Every structure is written in C-alpha cells, then in structure tokens.
Amino acid sequence: MRSRGRRGRVIGDSRAAIRFLGAILWLAAHPALAAPNEAPLALRCAEFAGAVLPPELIALPTAGAQIESAAMIGATAPGNQQGGEYCRITGRIKGLTPTTPDIRFDLNLPRRWNGRALQIGGGGYNGVVVSGTGVMPFSPNRAPLAQGYATFGDDSGHVGDSSLAVFGLVDEAVVNFGYAHLKKTHDAVLALIARAYGRPPQRMYFAGGSTGGREGYTVMQRYPDDYDGVIANSPALNFSGVRLLGVKLGRAEYAAPGGFIPPLLLEHVYQRTLAVCDRLDGAADGIVSDVAACREHEAEIIESLRCAGRAPSHDDCLTDAQLSTLLVMRDGLSLPYKLAWDVTGYSGYNIFQGAHLTGMLGLGHQPERLPMPTFFANGYLFAQGDGYLRYFVARDASFDSLRFDPQHPGKYRAQLIALSQTIGAMNTDLTRYIERGGKLITLHGLADEVISPNQTIAYYDALVDRFGSDQVNGFMRLYMVPGFQHGSGAFIPSVDLLSALDNWVTHGASPETLTAVDIAAATNGRSRPLCRYPLFPRYSGKGNLNLASSFVCAEP
Known part of the structure; x- marks a missing residue:
C-alpha cells in the first residue's frame, strides 16, 4: 500500500513508510525526545544533544548517527546575522567500517520556521561541513535561514579542503562522496526536523553549485521522492x-x-x-x-x-x-x-x-x-x-x-x-521526478573555465530529446549567463533563485526572464536580463548600457 507524504503526495517506495514507523518507534523509546510538541523550540533543541539515531531511520546502510551538540543561538549572539533565534545541531553519521570517515553534518532550525527545508551542496572534493547559515552564493537576499528555512549540509564523508582527493582510497568514502552522503544526511535530518517542529517539512529543496550542482542532479535522479525543487548551478554532471x-x-x-x-x-x-x-x-x-x-x-x-x-x-x-x-x-x-x-x-x-x-x-x-x-x-x-x-x-x-x-x-x-x-549525474531518466511535479533551475556561465557550459547544454538537449521540449519546459529552467566564469568573470550574476523556485513549486509561477545584478568589483550594480536558454541578452540600441531594461532576450 502506498502512503501519503508531504502535502498528501503519494510516495511510491514503501520503505519510506517503514522508515517513518521506525522514527515513531525511536521517539517512543526516547521519552525525552517525545515531549509535547508545544514545548518551546529552545527546550526541544537542548534535548537533542547526545541523542543517537538508529540505522533504521536512514534508507542507506549506516551504523547510525550521533548528535554531538545542540544549542540555541540567540538573536543577539556574536556572529549571528540571521535576525532571529535558531537551534544549531551538529552530528555525525557512522560508516559501516571503522576506516570510513564519518559524515559530519550541521542542521539549523529557525524559531520562526516557514515550513520548508533546504539542503545545501558542497564544492570541489568537499571535505568541509556546509554550515547552512550564510547567504547563498550570488543571491542578493537574506540567508535562507533568516527567511525561515531549516537549512542543513554536510562534508560528504571525509575531512580536507576541496582540492584533496586522498579519501578516494576508501571505498565507502567514495560512495558517500558520489551520492550516499546526500541521502544519509537527508534522512537523518528529516527525522530531527519532524521531531523539533512536530511535523515534516511541507517543501524540501536542494541548492548547490559545481560539485553541489552535480549533487542537485544526483538527488533528482536517485532520490526523486525526497525533493520538491532543486537549484543546480554550474553542475559537474560528467565528473x-x-x-x-x-x-x-x-x-x-x-x-x-x-x-x-x-x-x-x-x-x-x-x-x-x-x-x-x-x-x-x-x-x-x-x-x-x-x-x-x-x-x-x-x-x-x-x-x-x-x-x-x-x-x-x-x-x-x-x-x-x-x-x-x-x-x-x-x-x-x-x-x-x-x-x-x-x-x-x-x-x-x-x-x-x-x-x-x-x-x-x-x-x-x-x-x-x-x-x-x-x-x-x-x-x-x-x-x-x-x-x-x-x-x-x-x-x-x-x-x-x-x-x-x-x-x-x-x-x-x-x-x-x-x-x-x-560519481556522476549523466542519467537523463528524470521520469519519476517530473511525474511528482519536481522543479529544476540551473544557471551556468558561458565563460566557465572549470565546468564546461557546453556539457550542461548537451545534457539539457538530451532531456529534450527524451521528453520533448514541452515536458522539459514544464519542470526545468536553464539560464546560460554571458561573461560569467566559475564564480568570477566579466559579469557575476546576483539573482534570487530560491524565491523563484519556491514560487514555482508553491504557486505554479514559472520563472521566465529574470533580472541579474552584476557583483563583479569593476562593474558592480549594472544589470542584465537573465535569459532562458537558448536566448541571450542583446542591446536594444537605446538606453543605458548598465540597465537590463536596455536589453532584450534574442535568438542566437
């Protein structure tokens, strides 16, 4: 029998229902964590410290998870730029073998929750925990946490800077980096969110760029029932x-x-x-x-x-x-x-x-x-x-x-x-994700010197070949940005993709031409239309060159 998930969605995998039952049994076995849901978030936050999550709560094989710390961060606490209180939880997900590094994760639970959760991807070879407390790259607005999102991220299952590949010698660590860390962290965090607020998120989103962009495509391909929307920028699809x-x-x-x-x-x-x-x-x-x-x-x-x-x-x-x-x-x-x-x-x-x-x-x-x-x-x-x-x-x-x-x-x-x-996200079979109504926004610089923009275009074209342009337009937006490199360039776009995604998922307002503001130091403040592929911004012949209104989205 198929069970109903968030927003009454049908979840086809019966294992989801089994894991939900497991979460109930886990809470029942931990009276301190089964306190009334009406208790203040501060009280529930402190109760998480030291808790152990059993392997049954996570769909992929693990040795369970350990919560290392859980504390409220006050609105006026030093370094808190979120504009409000939030519960910060740190934890580790254990591997099956002693030589496998833990997957370290951070979870931030705002006191004023908007009912949504955002998983944030990493970069390079990862190796550093994504804190989830800051502003999204190239976004002009407040941090998602400050907007009421429960945010979380991890280190993909090893420690080191984004240039180090030494963990490739450990089999389980390679699988974690490739895809498993995404699911393991998602499932552990989902149980914590449901306990903290008394209900699961109404919307679950993913956002990342480069390696994080690959991770965004990975979750759509491998775990389509878990996400309502994805922002996957400059994606390292063909790793x-x-x-x-x-x-x-x-x-x-x-x-x-x-x-x-x-x-x-x-x-x-x-x-x-x-x-x-x-x-x-x-x-x-x-x-x-x-x-x-x-x-x-x-x-x-x-x-x-x-x-x-x-x-x-x-x-x-x-x-x-x-x-x-x-x-x-x-x-x-x-x-x-x-x-x-x-x-x-x-x-x-x-x-x-x-x-x-x-x-x-x-x-x-x-x-x-x-x-x-x-x-x-x-x-x-x-x-x-x-x-x-x-x-x-x-x-x-x-x-x-x-x-x-x-x-x-x-x-x-x-x-x-x-x-x-x-390690790769070149599978074009997004059937389940599309059927569930999932949405995708991808932004990529045409001058990218790290991840080829033409590889992203080739994947998009393969989706059109498989599903047809109408169906692809129904769930995906691709914005190719002239002058934008891999985080730098002659034009560095600042645009609120998270709001565009949430409005699309929640209200059906599909994004079309957006406006991006340049944050490159030499040209900061000028704007350009962010055109849907294959269109590009062409000067209309009149008006201020620094204003998006002076440009039109033209066919190449």
Missing part, C-alpha cells in the same frame, strides 16, 4: 569526463614540448576575443554575449593569434604547440569506450568565446609540473584530474598522470567506468 579532460590538458601543457602557455599569452587570447566579439550583441560592455556569432569568427581569431612564421614572443602570438593546448580544451574529450549512461566524452569549453584562463581556476602559471600539481602552478583542471587518477583510479599516490592516456586507459578502464556510475 569523470571533466577529470579525464584535465589529465589530457595537463599532458598537452607539460608532456608535449612547448605546450605551456604563459599567463601573458592567455591574456592576449582573451583580449583578442573581446576585440572581435564584444560588440556582436550591439554593446561594447566587456561581455561576449552572442557566443554563437562569436564562434563564427573562431577561425579568424585563431589565425590572428598564430605566430605563423613570426618569431614567438612571450605576449603576442602562440606557437602551434601552444594552440594545440587550447584546442584540447576547446574540443573536449572523445573516448573510444563508454562510461556510465553511454557517455563517450566531455564537451569542450568556449575558449575563443570569452573564457578567461589567467585566474586561480584557469591554466597553469608555471612552466614546470610540480610533483603534486596545484591549482595556481599547474591549473585547476589538471591538478584535480591528477588527484583523481592517483587516488580514485590507480589508487597509488605515486602514480604519474602524465603517462596516462585517457583514451587508452588499459587495466584502469573498468575502474573508470565504475567510478563514473558512482
């Missing part, structure tokens, strides 16, 4: 693909003679692209908005950059070897074998359409490859790909990634395929 491309790029930079490109030359590439393409949208504003029109000039741009008989200089032309490095990134990766969900490669980047490769997340700044590559010295994509090969694929810290050919992985092929199933 294995981007890591393998990073290795191929590193080989071009550091294994091929003359392949390294100094930052001054990378800046020259960017400035040449702007000179040709900036005005194609009608506005000289430092943003390449008409990417399709710019792509028609690509051959011209490349030839103007080529040394072609001229003596190579450090800042005005590129050798064939250096151009080959850029073309690796532009062309992406094509594989002669299939990863999970029939993936055969990774889409290339908009190298000659506005991507800026001189920053911390761009290409390398040093001509020699370090024994342990770093983001700044050897480039973000290569450093991350190198770590992925060492710890996830070869499981050998001394492995030399420059000797590895992603197109011919040899004995590592089976491991690559298995990993792409565990």
